[in-house]
Amino acid sequence: MSSHNEPAAGSVEEARRKYWAANIRVIAWSLAVWAIVSFGFGILFRPLLSGIPIGGTDLGFWFAQQGSILVFIVLIFNYARVMNKLDRQYNLDEQ
Amino acid sequence: MDQYVINLLFVGGSFALYIGIAIWARAGSTAEFYAASRGVHPVVNGAATAADWMSAASFISMAGLIAFVGYDNSSFLMGWTGGYVLLAMLLAPYLRKFGKFTVPEFIGERFYSPTARMVGVLCLIIASITYVIGQMTGVGVAFSRFLEVSNTVGLLIGAGVVFFYAVLGGMKGITYTQVAQYCVLILAFTIPAVFISLQLTGNPIPALGLFSEHTASGQPLLERLDEVITDLGFSEYTGHGGDTLNMVLFTLSLMIGTAGLPHVIIRFFTVPKVSDARLSAGWALVFIALLYLTAPAVGAMARLNITDLMWPEGTSGQAVAVETIQNDPAYDWMETWQQTNLLAFEDKNGDGRIQYYNSDNPEMQEVAEQNGWEGNELTKFNRDILVLANPEIANLPGWVIGLIAAGGLAAALSTAAGLLLAISGAVSHDLIRGAINPNISERGELLSARVAMAVSVVIATYLGLNPPGFAAETVALAFGLAAASIFPVLMMGIFTKHVNNRGAVAGMLTGLIFTLVYVFLHKGWLFIEGTNQFPDTVDGSLLGLKATAIGAVGALLNFVVAFIVSKMTEDTPQEIKDLVDSVRSPRGAAAAQADH
Numbered sequence: 001m002s003s004h005n006e007p008a009a010g011s012v013e014e015a016r017r018k019y020w021a022a023n024i025r026v027i028a029w030s031l032a033v034w035a036i037v038s039f040g041f042g043i044l045f046r047p048l049l050s051g052i053p054i055g056g057t058d059l060g061f062w063f064a065q066q067g068s069i070l071v072f073i074v075l076i077f078n079y080a081r082v083m084n085k086l087d088r089q090y091n092l093d094e095q
Numbered sequence: 096m097d098q099y100v101i102n103l104l105f106v107g108g109s110f111a112l113y114i115g116i117a118i119w120a121r122a123g124s125t126a127e128f129y130a131a132s133r134g135v136h137p138v139v140n141g142a143a144t145a146a147d148w149m150s151a152a153s154f155i156s157m158a159g160l161i162a163f164v165g166y167d168n169s170s171f172l173m174g175w176t177g178g179y180v181l182l183a184m185l186l187a188p189y190l191r192k193f194g195k196f197t198v199p200e201f202i203g204e205r206f207y208s209p210t211a212r213m214v215g216v217l218c219l220i221i222a223s224i225t226y227v228i229g230q231m232t233g234v235g236v237a238f239s240r241f242l243e244v245s246n247t248v249g250l251l252i253g254a255g256v257v258f259f260y261a262v263l264g265g266m267k268g269i270t271y272t273q274v275a276q277y278c279v280l281i282l283a284f285t286i287p288a289v290f291i292s293l294q295l296t297g298n299p300i301p302a303l304g305l306f307s308e309h310t311a312s313g314q315p316l317l318e319r320l321d322e323v324i325t326d327l328g329f330s331e332y333t334g335h336g337g338d339t340l341n342m343v344l345f346t347l348s349l350m351i352g353t354a355g356l357p358h359v360i361i362r363f364f365t366v367p368k369v370s371d372a373r374l375s376a377g378w379a380l381v382f383i384a385l386l387y388l389t390a391p392a393v394g395a396m397a398r399l400n401i402t403d404l405m406w407p408e409g410t411s412g413q414a415v416a417v418e419t420i421q422n423d424p425a426y427d428w429m430e431t432w433q434q435t436n437l438l439a440f441e442d443k444n445g446d447g448r449i450q451y452y453n454s455d456n457p458e459m460q461e462v463a464e465q466n467g468w469e470g471n472e473l474t475k476f477n478r479d480i481l482v483l484a485n486p487e488i489a490n491l492p493g494w495v496i497g498l499i500a501a502g503g504l505a506a507a508l509s510t511a512a513g514l515l516l517a518i519s520g521a522v523s524h525d526l527i528r529g530a531i532n533p534n535i536s537e538r539g540e541l542l543s544a545r546v547a548m549a550v551s552v553v554i555a556t557y558l559g560l561n562p563p564g565f566a567a568e569t570v571a572l573a574f575g576l577a578a579a580s581i582f583p584v585l586m587m588g589i590f591t592k593h594v595n596n597r598g599a600v601a602g603m604l605t606g607l608i609f610t611l612v613y614v615f616l617h618k619g620w621l622f623i624e625g626t627n628q629f630p631d632t633v634d635g636s637l638l639g640l641k642a643t644a645i646g647a648v649g650a651l652l653n654f655v656v657a658f659i660v661s662k663m664t665e666d667t668p669q670e671i672k673d674l675v676d677s678v679r680s681p682r683g684a685a686a687a688q689a690d691h
Contacts, residue, residue, distance in 0.1 A: 055306025069384050
């Protein structure tokens with residue numbers, strides 16, 4: 001405990017608050033993308049994408065059967081990476 | 096070598112492996128039994144989660160579900176993967192930080208209410224038991240087809256193996272067997288798919304083959320498929336025929352339900368750190384995607400394959416002759432599967448040929464009249480055959496068939512074990528230690544966990560042997576319930592400090608009862624046929640929503656009721672607000688681990 005400087009109680013609380021607000025922002029952006037690729041491109045906006053052909057069908061079909069899954073993977077790894085950075089930035093990581 | 100011997104070698108070999116792992120990974124403490132001492136590497140946990148999650152439904156049924164419906168059933172693909180995004184961002188890291196053993200335990204502490212904990216136990220047990228029945232019947236079917244034993248004997252052997260490694264090893268044993276099971280099932284699913292993709296498109300990667308050129312016709316595969324099946328009066332494979340709102344809500348229900356299933360959530364209690372829980376969800380989805388990107392390709396290719404086999408001269412030529420089916424080795428699989436009653440054909444008009452077409456389509460009825468057809472003659476084609484018979488349809492070597500047998504069993508057993516662990520944890524930790532005997536010793540709790548596990552295996556086996564007529568229906572219910580009752584309460588427990596004990600209980604019960612009643616109104620009360628008040632169709636249903644899509648609405652009601660009730664009653668105490676703060680911050684997760 002004495003090996004490095006412990007911030008005062010108030011600033012720990014402040015750090016936690018900012019950390020959580022940052023987390024919410026990352027989640028909101030990620031879930032927006034999550035919804036757009038699956039419910040959006042895959043289902044609701046599929047007619048708008050019907051002009052873009054891909055292997056015998058259209059882009060919306062690809063998003064519904066493959067594209068959304070690939071984007072989901074990227075979203076989770078990106079979230080893990082960003083949160084690791086935030087954990088350290090606000091000094092809340094597991095030591 | 097005889098096919099039977101090959102199947103026996105593959106299944107026997109995989110079972111010996113699981114038992115070997117169980118002996119090596121015995122659990123010695125409750126921390127090992129419930130959470131593998133939180134020492135599982137995130138990638139290893141990812142593979143175990145993938146096997147835990149991918150059940151007989153994913154392995155055996157999903158490709159068939161997509162093959163016979165096409166685009167509209169993409170809901171399964173997006174729904175069963177999109178839930179992992181919710182899990183990674185909204186639940187897993189915080190529940191790992193909380194650092195306890197079961198899902199109801201979190202509900203009980205966060206909402207400072209033993210009632211909330213017991214409602215959680217109830218939701219968990221209903222969802223998990225209905226799910227486990229499907230796995231056990233799957234084990235029986237796989238055994239009886241590939242090892243020529245009766246359904247009952249097959250089920251008992253499977254239950255015996257699960258009993259051995261789950262009771263002995265708990266989470267620790269289950270984790271490492273699930274990793275082995277993942278390897279078996281992914282190989283079994285991928286190898287035949289690669290062969291078929293090569294045969295049809297020349298592309299060795301099925302996911303790419305789906306969007307490639309069909310070698311035989313020179314057209315893109317999906318275009319060819321659309322053409323061939325619309326010629327026979329079926330709806331377009333890539334077209335959107337169903338109701339859009341239902342498709343959206345069904346997809347959403349599957350996503351929320353996936354994130355709320357307790358047996359998946361507890362897998363994330365086994366990793367050492369909060370950051371590992373996030374990462375592990377990503378790895379789980381990578382391992383799941385390997386199967387989920389292949390499954391739609393298998394579905395489309397198998398549909399095209401079967402249609403071509405039934406119309407060897409093309410859809411404008413003559414249908415396949417009965418004589419050909421009997422004599423040509425390419426049709427041997429039809430004979431084999433006919434014996435299981437999952438496949439049936441009948442030359443209704445006696446012209447010596449089997450006409451396969453959509454006899455419900457008015458245009459086709461005219462065509463049929465002109466040609467003297469008297470109805471679709473491929474009278475039965477169970478969608479589950481698609482994956483299981485795939486190697487035979489594509490004329491693949493015997494060892495691939497043996498591998499499929501071992502893969503189907505691995506998928507069913509790994510999910511069954513995960514579900515049984517969730518149930519036994521809820522019984523021994525939440526019910527016995529949490530409510531009945533809080534002073535129980537560590538050894539007493541470990542023993543009671545093992546007894547609960549043993550009893551769960553026996554009940555699951557009994558229900559697998561005597562499945563209630565509604566077994567298949569209840570799986571859909573399990574998702575709806577997890578979506579409407581468990582997911583919202585967990586999310587509110589983490590993301591707001593203001594939802595209190597009364598709000599949580601009211602919300603959970605509203606979600607649970609609303610979903611249950613809506614499903615019963617459309618599927619029959621307790622699934623008894625004929626007791627439903629509304630037909631389960633888009634137009635006839637109460638809210639214009641089918642029973643499978645209602646979970647998302649139940650979840651929304653849960654959130655709304657919880658907020659309103661919390662607003663009207665007193666705010667959460669300070670120590671609960673502190674608890675929420677601590678759950679939100681990763682620091683100290685390792686210390687929480689040392690407490691146990």
